[in-house]
Amino acid sequence: MSEALLVKVGGSLRGAEALLDELSGYPGPLVLVHGGGPEIGALLERLGFQSRFVEGLRVTPEEQLEAVEMALYLTGKRLAEGLSRRGRKAVALSGRDALCLRGQALPGLGRVGEVVGVEAGLLLDLLAGGYTPLLAPIALDEAGPLNVNADTAAGAVAGALRWPAVFLTDVEGVLEDPQDPRTRLPRLTPEGVEALKARGVVRGGMLPKVAAALRALAAGAPWAAIAKGERGVLGRVLSGEAGTRFTPGEAPEKPA
Numbered sequence: 406m407s408e409a410l411l412v413k414v415g416g417s418l419r420g421a422e423a424l425l426d427e428l429s430g431y432p433g434p435l436v437l438v439h440g441g442g443p444e445i446g447a448l449l450e451r452l453g454f455q456s457r458f459v460e461g462l463r464v465t466p467e468e469q470l471e472a473v474e475m476a477l478y479l480t481g482k483r484l485a486e487g488l489s490r491r492g493r494k495a496v497a498l499s500g501r502d503a504l505c506l507r508g509q510a511l512p513g514l515g516r517v518g519e520v521v522g523v524e525a526g527l528l529l530d531l532l533a534g535g536y537t538p539l540l541a542p543i544a545l546d547e548a549g550p551l552n553v554n555a556d557t558a559a560g561a562v563a564g565a566l567r568w569p570a571v572f573l574t575d576v577e578g579v580l581e582d583p584q585d586p587r588t589r590l591p592r593l594t595p596e597g598v599e600a601l602k603a604r605g606v607v608r609g610g611m612l613p614k615v616a617a618a619l620r621a622l623a624a625g626a627p628w629a630a631i632a633k634g635e636r637g638v639l640g641r642v643l644s645g646e647a648g649t650r651f652t653p654g655e656a657p658e659k660p661a
């Protein structure tokens with residue numbers, strides 16, 4: 406059987422037909438964590454709110470949380486429908502369902518948090534029943550829901566499942582020059598990431614993604630990868646032809 410994968414689908418890939426075809430056609434078990442940054446931004450703007458980001462995280466005042474959840478849940482339902490229509494029966498949930506994501510608030514960002522506990526039983530039961538679970542990145546603390554960066558949530562879930570994490574986004578992987586897709590770094594180690602960050606090469610939305618890839622490794626995922634969400638990507642990530650793969654050991658860092 407094909408390898409079980411935790412796949413994070415970025416909001417920047419919403420509705421991409423090729424991606425839905427790719428995910429629905431993957432022969433192995435999948436658990437999906439989805440984002441929705443662009444959808445959240447658009448809804449907040451329609452409601453008259455302007456978002457501010459700190460190191461890639463959306464500052465989320467209490468009064469904006471409801472809109473964040475609404476945008477995320479609609480994104481999840483659309484993805485679940487798209488996959489289900491293609492024959493892969495999918496169910497869209499969030500960390501509020503069966504209390505499966507426990508969170509902790511991060512200081513100074515409003516109702517934003519990180520994941521400190523994953524109860525994977527619901528996900529495994531759905532898989533055993535033939536359903537593909539899709540999780541929106543909302544976790545719970547004692548005070549209620551927290552907006553969690555979707556990459557962070559995906560890394561935590563991959564670690565808990567001890568499955569590889571594949572972060573699908575709109576770029577080929579981590580790029581030495583973010584403007585040039587030919588500069589993809591095929592492999593990175595935690596030490597290599599530190600060097601890139603020190604040089605300012607990894608910025609914006611790539612920061613939580615890289616941090617989540619490393620956290621997934623630290624939490625028990627055998628490997629993690631960042632790759633472009635297009636047709637054929639999962640097979641090419643598994644064979645090492647696409648994306649940036651993060652491994653705990655030593656690895657050379659050279660542009661592709």
Ligand SMILES: Nc1ncnc2c1ncn2[C@@H]1O[C@H](COP(=O)(O)OP(=O)(O)O)[C@@H](O)[C@H]1O
Pocket residue numbers: 414415416417418440442573574575576578579580581582583606607608609610611612614
């Ligand atoms: N070194 C880098 N390599 C690739 N992308 C980078 C890098 N530094 C910053 N980025 C930016 O990170 C973006 C991906 O993050 P993000 O927009 O949050 O994606 P998603 O919505 O899929 O989670 C890229 O589109 C790119 O603009």
Ligand SMILES: CC(=O)N[C@@H](CCC(=O)OP(=O)(O)O)C(=O)O
Pocket residue numbers: 414415416417439440441442443445461462463464473517518542552553554555556610
């Ligand atoms: C705290 C925080 O930043 N949460 C994210 C959750 C969605 C997300 O991460 O979506 P993408 O994967 O599309 O970027 C946000 O509000 O945008």
